[in-house]
Every structure is written in C-alpha cells, then in structure tokens.
Amino acid sequence: MTIHVAIVYYSATGTLQAMAERLEKAALDAGATVRRRHVRETAPREAIESRQEWADHVAALADEPVADPEDIVWADVVLFGSPTRFGNVTSQFQAFIDQLGPRWSEGALADKVYAGFTSSQTAHGGQESTLLSIYRMVAHFGGLVVAPGYTDPVKFVDGNPYGVSHATGADNDQALDDAALDALDHLARRTIDIANRLKGPAAEAPRPLG
Numbered sequence: 062m063t064i065h066v067a068i069v070y071y072s073a074t075g076t077l078q079a080m081a082e083r084l085e086k087a088a089l090d091a092g093a094t095v096r097r098r099h100v101r102e103t104a105p106r107e108a109i110e111s112r113q114e115w116a117d118h119v120a121a122l123a124d125e126p127v128a129d130p131e132d133i134v135w136a137d138v139v140l141f142g143s144p145t146r147f148g149n150v151t152s153q154f155q156a157f158i159d160q161l162g163p164r165w166s167e168g169a170l171a172d173k174v175y176a177g178f179t180s181s182q183t184a185h186g187g188q189e190s191t192l193l194s195i196y197r198m199v200a201h202f203g204g205l206v207v208a209p210g211y212t213d214p215v216k217f218v219d220g221n222p223y224g225v226s227h228a229t230g231a232d233n234d235q236a237l238d239d240a241a242l243d244a245l246d247h248l249a250r251r252t253i254d255i256a257n258r259l260k261g262p263a264a265e266a267p268r269p270l271g
C-alpha cells in the first residue's frame with residue numbers, strides 16, 4: 062500500500078517551488094506516490110511583468126501540471142504551501158481553495174493528513190500566521206493537521222513547530238539552507254508515517270462495541 066502525497070502550492074519567484082521540489086524528493090524517497098502541483102496564476106499580466114523574476118517563474122512553469130481539486134481527493138497526505146502575503150496566504154492559493162466547495166460538501170476532503178509550508182521575506186514576517194491560515198481551512202475540511210512540532214532534533218534547528226518556513230531575506234534571494242531542507246525532509250517523512258499508521262491493519266480492524 063503506497064501513500065498518495067499531493068503537494069499543492071503557489072510560488073511567484075521560486076522559493077515555494079524549491080520547497081515543493083524538496084518535499085517531492087523526500088516523499089518519493091519514503092516510498093510514496095507523489096503529485097506536485099502548483100496552483101493556477103491569477104494575477105493580471107501587467108502585475109506579473111512588472112517583476113522580471115515573477116515573469117521568469119511563470120514562464121518556467123508553463124509545462125508543469127496545474128493543481129486540480131481531484132488531487133486533494135486522491136491524496137492521503139496533502140502538503141499545502143503558500144508564500145506569506147501580509148501575514149496570510151496568497152490570493153492565488155486562496156483561489157484554489159475556493160474551488161473545493163463541491164468536494165468539501167461531499168466530505169471528500171476529510172480524514173486526510175495535512176501540513177503546511179511557507180516563506181516570507183523576514184523571519185517574523187508572518188510565517189506562523191500564514192500556516193495557521195492554512196490550518197483554519199483544514200479544520201473546515203475535517204482534515205487532520207499533522208504539525209511537525211518538535212518531534213525531531215532538526216525542528217530545534219529550523220525552530221518552527223507549525224510547519225516548515227524559510228526567510229528569503231531583504232533581497233528575496235536567500236536559497237534554502239540546511240535547516241529548511243532538513244525540516245522539509247522531516248515533514249514529508251512524518252506526514253507519510255502518520256498516514257501509514259492511519260491506513261494500517263490496526264486502523265482497519267473493526268472496533269469493539271461498547
């Protein structure tokens with residue numbers, strides 16, 4: 062039995078893209094089947110073209126598959142990622158979430174493992190509030206938030222028990238460091254491990270009555 066992992070994220074300039082790719086590698090290494098999907102760009106063309114790195118990233122993603130609500134339904138583990146925008150998720154990420162209503166009403170988003178990842182320019186620029194925004198929506202799904210907590214020594218290095226986060230720095234160009242990479246690997250392994258436990262033989266055994 063292989064665990065299905067959907068990594069669904071938005072990235073304007075590549076940071077979340079790099080985080081998602083690392084999660085994908087870690088999940089594959091852990092034996093999972095993975096769908097890594099970026100959400101559709103919704104910003105006006107003139108806004109995108111006002112920043113060269115944004116336009117370049119949009120062009121680089123042209124051939125990559127776009128997230129679909131069915132990717133969430135398919136998954137046992139959903140890893141949601143959005144850069145921080147004024148302490149919240151991006152409108153592009155929110156637009157994807159807002160397509161989930163029909164599947165939510167069927168209960169098809171419930172009983173899955175969810176966790177989040179984000180980046181911001183500064184370390185105190187809203188990473189935790191962005192992750193909590195994600196988890197607030199997961200509560201409405203009936204999803205199971207599997208926060209990393211401090212369940213591994215690497216979490217005392219990156220220091221974020223809510224999920225995984227990275228600070229891109231004043232020039233928005235700081236590459237992922239070892240702390241972030243290790244925390245991403247841990248997040249993938251942990252969520253897959255919990256999903257395996259939920260799907261394992263003990264979980265399927267009938268519960269005693271009374």
Ligand SMILES: Cc1cc2nc3c(=O)[nH]c(=O)nc-3n(C[C@H](O)[C@H](O)[C@H](O)COP(=O)(O)O)c2cc1C
Nearest residue numbers: 072073074075076077144147148180181182183186
């Ligand atoms: C409109 C806007 C709002 C932002 N708000 C914040 C913020 O509240 N705190 C912060 O530290 N960085 C903020 N940033 C910086 C982004 O979080 C940063 O560029 C992003 O994490 C990079 O991720 P990406 O390369 O995947 O797009 C903001 C950027 C934009 C364009």
